[in-house]
Amino acid sequence: KQEVTQIPAALSVPEGENLVLNCSFTDSAIYNLQWFRQDPGKGLTSLLLIQSSQREQTSGRLNASLDKSSGRSTLYIAASQPGDSATYLCAVDSGAGSYQLTFGKGTKLSVIP
């Protein structure tokens, strides 16, 4: 059964720093990996989707990488801003008849002004 782990559970950084969030998964046979952002009391906002054939995806200050063989993904946030404060979740789609995403528990990011 696929398991997804996100470390650390919480991270606090000063404004302007570059930072990396980590996501690891136990079964490398995935179809895609998706990063989401969740603000308190809100739904999930899709940030980036990486297909299994891709190594990375970029959107603005965000860059996500995927290493299937090692079961790892990272989300790089450049020049962090207070508005980036949120919980970041990664989810993997393992396909193979499993019509669901397996989520990590998230990393709560606080960017201090």
Added chain:
Amino acid sequence: DGGITQSPKYLFRKEGQNVTLSCEQNLNHDAMYWYRQDPGQGLRLIYYSQIVNDFQKGDIAEGYSVSREKKESFPLTVTSAQKNPTAFYLCATDLGFDTEAFFGQGTRLTVV
């Protein structure tokens, strides 16, 4: 304004009551999903539907029921059989296999 609409935002249930959470989408997505989110846990799948008039149980379907009579709508009923229904419920949609998932804003259900 395209997207996924969940209603209500907050819902209170008395013991022994059934309540229904609404999820409507105008993205023309085929697949719809219901997830439950509890503090300190990852999202867990309750039910999903790949096509109208068809749906499948997820990991935690006990005490819940769904219907998919229209492509745009996938309501979730939390029945009295669900012993611990207090949670944040999220509806999601996608175009099907291996595509990007999109989420609604959630419904917070509290048992009073």
